[in-house]
Structures are given as structure tokens and as C-alpha cells.
Amino acid sequence: MQRNHNHPTICTIEKVIDETPTVRTLIFSDDVMSNVLPGQFAMVWIPGINELPMSVMISQDKGKAAFTVRRHGPASTGLYNIGPGQQIGVRGPYGNSFDIKSGKLLLVGGGTGLVPLMRLITHLKPTDNVTVVMGAKTKDEVFFEDLANHLLQKNNHKVIVTTDDGSYGTKGFVTDIVEKLCKEVKFDGIYTCGPEKMMYKTVQIANSNNLFVQASLERMMKCGVGICGSCCVGENLVCKDGTIFDGNCLSSNPEFGHFYRNKAGILENY
Amino acid sequence: MLASGILGISLDVFKRIHQSGAGAVVTKSLSKEPWEGYPNPTIFSVKGGGWINAVGLSNPGATNFAKMISQNKDVPIIVSLVGSVGEDFEFMVSQFENCKVVAYELNLSCPHVAKVGLEVGDDPELVKKIVKTVKKSTDVPVIAKVGLGTTHYLNTVGACIDSGIDAITAINTLRAMAIDVETQRPILSNKIGGLSGTPIKPVALRCVFEISSKYDIPIIGCGGISTWEDAVEFFLAGASAIQIGSAIGDNWLEIFNEINVGIEKYMERKGITKIEEMIGRAKKS
Numbered sequence A: 001m002q003r004n005h006n007h008p009t010i011c012t013i014e015k016v017i018d019e020t021p022t023v024r025t026l027i028f029s030d031d032v033m034s035n036v037l038p039g040q041f042a043m044v045w046i047p048g049i050n051e052l053p054m055s056v057m058i059s060q061d062k063g064k065a066a067f068t069v070r071r072h073g074p075a076s077t078g079l080y081n082i083g084p085g086q087q088i089g090v091r092g093p094y095g096n097s098f099d100i101k102s103g104k105l106l107l108v109g110g111g112t113g114l115v116p117l118m119r120l121i122t123h124l125k126p127t128d129n130v131t132v133v134m135g136a137k138t139k140d141e142v143f144f145e146d147l148a149n150h151l152l153q154k155n156n157h158k159v160i161v162t163t164d165d166g167s168y169g170t171k172g173f174v175t176d177i178v179e180k181l182c183k184e185v186k187f188d189g190i191y192t193c194g195p196e197k198m199m200y201k202t203v204q205i206a207n208s209n210n211l212f213v214q215a216s217l218e219r220m221m222k223c224g225v226g227i228c229g230s231c232c233v234g235e236n237l238v239c240k241d242g243t244i245f246d247g248n249c250l251s252s253n254p255e256f257g258h259f260y261r262n263k264a265g266i267l268e269n270y
Numbered sequence B: 001m002l003a004s005g006i007l008g009i010s011l012d013v014f015k016r017i018h019q020s021g022a023g024a025v026v027t028k029s030l031s032k033e034p035w036e037g038y039p040n041p042t043i044f045s046v047k048g049g050g051w052i053n054a055v056g057l058s059n060p061g062a063t064n065f066a067k068m069i070s071q072n073k074d075v076p077i078i079v080s081l082v083g084s085v086g087e088d089f090e091f092m093v094s095q096f097e098n099c100k101v102v103a104y105e106l107n108l109s110c111p112h113v114a115k116v117g118l119e120v121g122d123d124p125e126l127v128k129k130i131v132k133t134v135k136k137s138t139d140v141p142v143i144a145k146v147g148l149g150t151t152h153y154l155n156t157v158g159a160c161i162d163s164g165i166d167a168i169t170a171i172n173t174l175r176a177m178a179i180d181v182e183t184q185r186p187i188l189s190n191k192i193g194g195l196s197g198t199p200i201k202p203v204a205l206r207c208v209f210e211i212s213s214k215y216d217i218p219i220i221g222c223g224g225i226s227t228w229e230d231a232v233e234f235f236l237a238g239a240s241a242i243q244i245g246s247a248i249g250d251n252w253l254e255i256f257n258e259i260n261v262g263i264e265k266y267m268e269r270k271g272i273t274k275i276e277e278m279i280g281r282a283k284k285s
Helices: A074-080 A111-121 A145-151 A174-184 A196-208 A247-251 B011-019 B062-069 B086-095 B124-137 B153-162 B198-214 B228-237 B247-251 B254-270
Strands: A009-018 A023-029 A041-046 A050-055 A064-070 A087-094 A104-110 A129-136 A156-163 A189-193 A213-216 A244-246 A259-261 A267-269 B043-045 B051-053 B077-081 B103-107 B142-146 B167-170 B174-177 B192-196 B219-222 B241-243
Touching: A023 A087, A041 A074, A050 A064, A050 A074, A050 A111, A064 A074, A064 A111, A104 A111, A104 A174, A104 A196, A111 A129, A111 A145, A111 A189, A129 A145, A129 A174, A145 A156, A156 A174, A174 A196, A189 A196, A196 A213, A196 A247, A213 A247, A244 A247, B011 B062, B062 B077, B062 B086, B077 B086, B086 B124, B103 B124, B124 B142, B124 B153, B142 B153, B153 B167, B153 B198, B167 B198, B192 B198, B198 B219, B198 B228, B219 B228, B228 B241, B228 B254, B247 B254
Parallel strands: A104 A129, A104 A189, A129 A156, A189 A213, B077 B103, B103 B142, B142 B167, B167 B219, B219 B241
Antiparallel strands: A009 A023, A009 A087, A023 A064, A041 A050, A041 A087, A213 A244, A259 A267, B043 B051, B051 B192, B174 B192
């Protein structure tokens, strides 16, 4: 039967990688998910528990894809605890993807927000000059540094890690580094995904330097297809208009960087 | 117009839907207090078309919502309300006193939440009390949205009309479910949800036809309308207006303009100058 992308395809988890004490990558075989564009997401059904929007992580193996999840609430912890041999349902892919520029590129990620950026790296040209800035709270929570270096081995590249407590890399926030870099380099494209405050600041810095920037937003989602309205940010729906938005659109959005909607749809402050 | 339950929690999105060609937007059903709704999965795509949802009437509550739309100037907003007793509705209507609202739509037919919706619609005496209470509380038109429950929906419509309702929206989603054969469990967290979209269109059309044949009341057709032909069918069956919901999941907001243009071309081809001319025409044959 032809695959309906709105219908959950049942996939069996084949391998689990502990990235940090709170983050795991779950690998499974699926041709459709292995080929999604950077920034696209899937709705992931954890049978009996919940369904979550997840950016689709790359796998080094052909025909495979993954989800990288941090255990946080009941739903993400449910996914985190799925072991090899267990099944999940996957529908999608949904959403748009990064507008890929070439030349001098800056990728700014925090936590599991690095997932779409890793997939973006696999779409870059060997001639691109790529700087990746990744932030974590502490040394134990740094992940994908080696992966980024490995994926970029043919490129002129730099991977900069910051930790809030200074236990690894540069002490401070990724946005401090971004501010410094944007003064020195005229980037052809800046891409960011992670905590909204980090993206907000990154977009502000890029806009004030007249640099092209795109951010991948996250909101509560129920349907993923533009029906339920849960994921609206101002006049935009993250599932249908995003998840990728460019700097101009975000700078005129009154909710970006300030508010998100809770499960009842009430605006709350970040 | 935009059907209730779809996309309706932000004024900015309402503006966009209105600009896309919807004559009016119906909000998500609002309750007296904020509701979180059910955990995901809340929406399921049926193979061959249609959706089953059990969102669980998640909404920010009437008071928060009224604050959000208080700045509304241009969008014709129909506020959908859900509750168990007349007092709930009276309170909610009072919250919208300072808002620009063109009508209220009473949700007497949500099929997947206990003690409200269809459970209210199935009790004609309760329906009468609620409709009378709301009619007393406001001067704007009051619409009742009916569905197929255990009481014959025509009796529910009759109870609404006896109590002074101004119009009827027909129909809501139909109780349905889906089971995943690999994991052998129901997909929706609530197990039972409401079926919407193209599979229910012929049922909704029949209901509109039956209501308009039995009663003299304006009807808003709702249920699986996804093309201009569907819309025209509802007009011919007796609907004065139509609502679009699930089709947005497949065609996004372009659907409103596509349907508007299709209806205009049809009217031109048939020499019809006003929609009123085709309302209920199919009943004559």
C-alpha cells in the first residue's frame, strides 16, 4: 500500500546512543525519514504515552534516521526510555527547510536544537567555510561536538563550544560568541536552533549586522498539519509556515522570543 | 466561514484566515475555565480521507479569550461556547460584552468530552434551558451546532427552535476510532474521537436537507466540505452558509479562495445572481 505521510508508520528502534546523562539518540530504519530536508520534523508516537514533534536526526548509515531526545516531561521521557526492539509510530515529514546559502556560514545551536543543524551540515558544499557554535549548561551536557567535526572534516571549519559554568570550552553563552564573530566576519548565512532566548538574540545580532539568518522554532503541537492551531506564533503556524523562519519575518513577530502558548493555548512568558 | 475547533486561538491567525477568503471565523469552543485537552495523539489521518480527532476541547477559557479578541476591529468572529448548564453559558457570554462578536455558536455536539457537547445535545430539556438562557443574555444571533447522538438530531433542532435559536450549524464530527495493527492499541489517547472530513460529507448533506425540509430556520452546513461543488451541494440542500474545517489539513488556507472562486464561476454559468436563489433548490425536484 502506498505510504500516507499523515499516517503513522511503525518503526522499530535498532540502536540507542547515550549522548549525555539526559540525552539519547534512537536509531531506526526508514527511507523516507532518512532523506528529509534539514529543518523538517516528524510527529513521533510513543504508543500508550504521547506524540511529539521531533526534528529528524541524521544517521551515518544509509536508509536510517534517528531522533535525539532530552528527557524532560512525561512525553520526552517516554521517548527517551524506548529501547532497542521497541516500536514507535512516525508520521511526516512536515514543515519547510533551511534555505541553504554557500560561502561563510555560521550555525548556532543549543541542546537538541543541534539536530536540524547536523542535518544541515550534510547538505553543505565542501567549499563552504563553516563555523558551528554550540552551547550547553555544563561539560556533561556537551554532545555532537565530535560529530560536527567529523561531518565537516573536508571543510574549512571551526566548532566552538560554550558552557554556562565554564567546565568545558568557553565560559558563557553562545550568543556572546555570535556577537563577537558577527563583528569580525560577514557571514553569508546564519542558522540557529535551540532555546528561544538564544535564537532571539542570534536573530537580533544578525539583523543588526544585515546578515541573512534563519531560525527553527519549536511550539506545542498536536496535529502537525495546520488544523489544531496549537503551534501559532503571532500570525504564523510553526507546523505549516515553519519550522524555519527568516530574520525579517521573526523581527516583526510580536510573540517570537517573548511568549509561547501552553496546552490550553494561553500565552505565557519565556 | 472557518469551522469551530480549527486554528482558532489567536487573533492574528483569525485576521489571516479572514484575508484568505473566509467570510467569518468560528472560534475553538470556549469553556468557563481553561482546558488543557487530552494528551497526544489527538489527531489521526484516516486512510482514504478524513480525520479522527480527540483534542478534548483544549482552550484558554472564555475570560482569557475575550481579552485576546478585545482588540478585534475587522474580523467577523463567531464565538463557540461549550458548557454543561445554562449558568456556564451566561457567564461566558458576559465575558464578551466589550468584544466585537457577530454571533455565538453553542457546541451541543462535541462527541468526545464527558458532560458537555453531545451529552448536552442529547437532553432536549437541557438544550431548551441553555438556549433560552443565552438568548436572554445577548442581542447578537445565537446558533446551535448539532450532531448525531442518541437523541434524534431533528428533535434537538426542534428544541432549539422552540427556545428561540436564530440558526443551526449541522453537523459536528461523528464518534469514531482507529487501532494500530502493529502495536495493537487504539491510536488516540482518548481512544474515541470524532470523524471529520470528506467521509462525513454525504451524512452532513443529508442532515442539512432533512432540517431544511422540516423546519424554517437558517442552516450553516458543516462536514467534509472540500470543494466548491461540495459547497454548492449544501446550498442546494438548504444551507445559507457553509463552514470549512478539515479541508485545511490538506489544502491549507488557499481552500477558502478556491471555493469562493468556484462558487462565483458556477453562479455565473447558471445565471444565479445571489446565493439566496440556490438555497434549498434541490428540495423542489
